[in-house]
Amino acid sequence: MRMKYVLSEVLVGLWRNVTMTIAMIITMAVSLFMLGGSGLLYQKVGDMKDLYYENVEVSIFLKTDATKEQVDALGQQLDQDPLVKDSTYVNKDQAYERFQQMYADAPDLVSAVKPDQLPESYRVKLNDPEQYKAIYDKYKTAEGIDTIVDQSKLLDKVFGVLSGFQNGALAIAMVMAVAALLLVANTIQVAAYSKRREVAVMKLVGASNWFIQAPFVLEAVVAGLFGSILGLLALIAVKVLAAGSSMAALEGLITPISWSDIFLTFPLMAAVGGVVSAVTAWVTLRFYLRV
Amino acid sequence: MTKTYPKASRPSLDNVSVSIEKGEFVFFIGPSGSGKSTIIKLLLHEVTPNKGRVVVNGKDVTSMRSWKRPHFRRSIGCVFQDFRLLPNRTAYENVAFALEVIGKTKAVARRVVPEVLELVGLGGKEHRYPHELSGGEQQRVAVARAFVNRPLILLADEPTGNLDPDTSIEIMRLLDRINRTGTTVVMVTHDSNIVNQMRRRVIEIESGRIVRDQARGVYG
Ligand SMILES: Nc1ncnc2c1ncn2[C@@H]1O[C@H](COP(=O)(O)OP(=O)(O)O)[C@@H](O)[C@H]1O
Numbered sequence: 159m160r161m162k163y164v165l166s167e168v169l170v171g172l173w174r175n176v177t178m179t180i181a182m183i184i185t186m187a188v189s190l191f192m193l194g195g196s197g198l199l200y201q202k203v204g205d206m207k208d209l210y211y212e213n214v215e216v217s218i219f220l221k222t223d224a225t226k227e228q229v230d231a232l233g234q235q236l237d238q239d240p241l242v243k244d245s246t247y248v249n250k251d252q253a254y255e256r257f258q259q260m261y262a263d264a265p266d267l268v269s270a271v272k273p274d275q276l277p278e279s280y281r282v283k284l285n286d287p288e289q290y291k292a293i294y295d296k297y298k299t300a301e302g303i304d305t306i307v308d309q310s311k312l313l314d315k316v317f318g319v320l321s322g323f324q325n326g327a328l329a330i331a332m333v334m335a336v337a338a339l340l341l342v343a344n345t346i347q348v349a350a351y352s353k354r355r356e357v358a359v360m361k362l363v364g365a366s367n368w369f370i371q372a373p374f375v376l377e378a379v380v381a382g383l384f385g386s387i388l389g390l391l392a393l394i395a396v397k398v399l400a401a402g403s404s405m406a407a408l409e410g411l412i413t414p415i416s417w418s419d420i421f422l423t424f425p426l427m428a429a430v431g432g433v434v435s436a437v438t439a440w441v442t443l444r445f446y447l448r449v
Numbered sequence: 450m451t452k453t454y455p456k457a458s459r460p461s462l463d464n465v466s467v468s469i470e471k472g473e474f475v476f477f478i479g480p481s482g483s484g485k486s487t488i489i490k491l492l493l494h495e496v497t498p499n500k501g502r503v504v505v506n507g508k509d510v511t512s513m514r515s516w517k518r519p520h521f522r523r524s525i526g527c528v529f530q531d532f533r534l535l536p537n538r539t540a541y542e543n544v545a546f547a548l549e550v551i552g553k554t555k556a557v558a559r560r561v562v563p564e565v566l567e568l569v570g571l572g573g574k575e576h577r578y579p580h581e582l583s584g585g586e587q588q589r590v591a592v593a594r595a596f597v598n599r600p601l602i603l604l605a606d607e608p609t610g611n612l613d614p615d616t617s618i619e620i621m622r623l624l625d626r627i628n629r630t631g632t633t634v635v636m637v638t639h640d641s642n643i644v645n646q647m648r649r650r651v652i653e654i655e656s657g658r659i660v661r662d663q664a665r666g667v668y669g
């Protein structure tokens with residue numbers, strides 16, 4: 159009975175002020191979309207770091223004129239090095255094979271390069287990938303060595319960019335959240351003003367505080383939930399669009415964001431949208447209605 | 450007790466002490482700004498005194514926490530000069546609203562609302578909106594709303610302030626009838642006619658002080 163009253167009040171309230179309701183839902187949706195997006199990114203970046211840094215290698219490229227003795231000596235030295243977990247020798251043919259795989263999309267480039275032009279190398283896995291500097295210092299002067307390349311340097315750059323995206327999305331989420339909060343506060347004030355006579359009578363005859371506040375708070379919560387649903391739809395749209403575009407190429411590099419990842423962020427978005435709206439509405443009412 | 454509003458230079462009620470018995474009918478009279486409405490607000494726990502105590506229905510409400518106020522208000526009915534009816538609801542709905550928002554069911558409302566509207570003399574006009582009723586009839590709706598929950602106390606702040614003399618007398622009779630059911634009635638008024646006719650207890654206030662407290666009194 160009372161529940162029916164409260165629910166009909168909520169719907170009437172949202173409808174009476176429909177432009178404001180829409181604005182509130184849209185800002186909320188953008189904010190929650192950004193929040194969900196940065197959450198997903200955070201999770202992905204974590205996964206990728208584990209995966210990539212686990213397999214990170216230091217490549218020691220040899221001079222094309224390095225002698226067989228120099229190559230073997232280096233191999234032995236690496237095998238005995240306590241910093242090294244495991245090292246693999248890659249000859250010119252193997253290097254060429256890798257090269258072909260890597261640039262399968264660019265046959266012109268592949269045909270222009272001959273196995274002879276590619277250097278031999280050692281692929282070295284470290285016990286601790288952070289120890290790159292020690293390896294570098296130790297081997298840079300060894301005979302027959304051309305360059306030493308640490309993949310983790312490259313990864314640092316990639317992850318730098320990714321965490322930049324993530325921070326950007328979080329910042330936008332925050333700014334939009336502030337806008338959403340202000341809109342909720344304003345909407346609730348307008349709603350409370352349009353029902354000021356009812357509220358005055360309710361206070362006079364002794365309606366309980368929760369009963370007076372519930373329709374307003376629920377109004378905000380419903381808008382918050384709608385916002386989170388829209389935010390979810392936006393995330394889905396981004397995934398669908400990305401799959402069909404040039405972004406698809408990145409999928410090999412970036413571990414793909416699965417549908418279950420996306421749907422699992424929804425509870426987070428809904429909870430944040432609902433709770434933040436409810437608290438804002440409640441605080442607004444405390445100031446505005448003094449109930 | 451003493452009540453000084455924040456930012457006010459002098460107290461609105463200054464060392465006032467009044468005791469009203471259960472079932473009594475009391476008039477508060479006095480010039481505008483003398484502190485009459487402040488007494489009503491103190492009794493409603495809308496404001497609290499700076500000094501002294503307020504005891505209502507045998508309970509000290511001076512330092513009652515605000516979350517207890519709603520329940521406390523259910524034992525008090527209140528009527529104002531400006532009726533305070535909801536314009537988009539009929540007489541019936543206005544009274545039923547007061548019941549429903551304190552958790553009474555529609556079935557209860559269907560039983561008691563027609564009864565109380567009959568009591569205040571609005572039988573047959575239940576489905577009129579406030580703008581379809583005269584001032585006196587609107588005030589009857591307000592009285593019905595204040596009384597429907599059978600409060601122990603009925604507070605009336607210049608209930609006839611917007612009404613012509615004949616209508617005022619009718620409202621007065623209605624409040625008298627309610628008083629005879631055992632309800633304590635506290636009425637603030639400017640209307641000398643009414644006070645003189647009723648011959649009930651009169652408390653006169655001037656600048657926040659009681660200057661007269663007379664059983665079976667007259668106006669000025
Ligand atoms: N909320 C308020 N803030 C400050 N002063 C007030 C407030 N309400 C009333 N007053 C002052 O208190 C005094 C008594 O007011 P009130 O009780 O309303 O008088 P009455 O009802 O007798 O006309 C007046 O001087 C008025 O200006």
Ligand SMILES: [Mg+2]
Pocket residue numbers: 485486606
């Ligand atoms: Mg007054």
